[in-house]
Amino acid sequence: MVAQLIKNQTNLYDTDYNLWILETVKKLENKDFNSVDWDNLIEEVLDLSKRDKRKLESLLIKLIEHLLILGYWQSEKERNKGHWEREILNFQQQIIRELEDSPSLKNHLKNKFLDCYQKGCKLASKHSQLPLNTFPENPIAPLEQILDENWLP
Known part of the structure; x- marks a missing residue:
C-alpha cells in the first residue's frame, strides 16, 4: 500500500x-x-535556492554588460546613454530587491562576481561589436560600487 x-x-x-x-x-x-x-x-525546495542564485547571476551579468557598453561604446553613447542608464538602474534595483529578500545570497554574488564579469564582457563585446580586449580583464569596480544606484562608469 505504501509503495503504491x-x-x-x-x-x-x-x-x-x-x-x-x-x-x-x-x-x-x-x-x-x-x-x-x-x-x-x-x-523542489533546494531548486528554489538554485533558481534565485541563477536569477541573481543573470541580472548581474546584464548589469555588467550595460555598464561596459555605457563606459566603452563611445560611438553609440550619445544616442543610447539614456536607455543604457535606465537598464543599469533597472538591473541594480532588481538585484537589490532580491538581496533584501535573501541577504545571504550576497556571498554567492561575491563568489561569482569575476565569472559574471567575464560573461558580461562577452555579451558587451557581442552587443557592441567591439573586440573583447576593449574591456578590462579585471572588473571595472567592486561589486558594492556596481550595485550602487548613484555610480556610473
Missing part, C-alpha cells in the same frame, strides 16, 4: 507538476505528513 502511494505521488510529480504542488500543499496544510512526497518536495 509513493509510486502514485511520483507519477503525479512526473505527469502533472501543478497538481502535484496543489496536492502537496493540501497535505502540508492538513498536516498529513505521512503521505507527502518528501523526496520530490526536498528537491
